[in-house]
Amino acid sequence: MTETKMGEANMYLEMKVFGFALDAIAQMPVIILKDTEEKHAVPVWINAQDSVAFAAQFVGREAAARTRRKDVFTALVEQMEMTLSRIVIESLKDGAFTSSVRLLPREGEEIRLEVHVTEAMLLSLRYQQPVLVDPDVLAQVSTLDLKEDGLAGENNARRFVDFLDHMDPASMGKYPM
Secondary structure, three states, X not given: OOEEEOOOOOEEEEEEEEEEEEEOOOOEEEEEEEEOOOOXXXXXXXXXXXXXXXXXXXXXXXXXXXXXXXXXXXXXXXXXXXEEEEEEEEEEEOOXXXXXXEEEEOXXXXXXXXXXXXXXXXXXXXXXXXXXXXXXXXXXXXXXXXHHHOOOOHHHHHHHHHHHHOXXXXXXXXXXX
């Protein structure tokens, strides 16, 4: 198990965004995190609105890299002369993940910014940074065997695309202007 020391008391498991699929049982989009040895997986269920942003980043990251356009977060971090030092999933409370990004200013101490878990996943993709997961979170979630469950298979990717294609815009919180 690849662990990263982050202070004296906390050990985090380094994971990466492996992919996404549609959970057949919950009928919800799910982001799959896997450790580098592919022994552990963490499912992160997201809502339909977040899935659109995630799918765009996941599928379009190569296109975004070619345009070299900066998103607001990147521009702000650069303007403030900071760097993104790490992305952390800290806990799982009442079925919801708490996560944060850590920013390192040129001078001074690291700044912790609490973010929604989907935003943390998007930043992981955008910056090609691992996600550090607290071991207590691993103990609380079901570890999936992706090879047996087939969450990484083409059928689930196709079902996810179909899910997005047939999604009712009203379910995404679309409001008239």
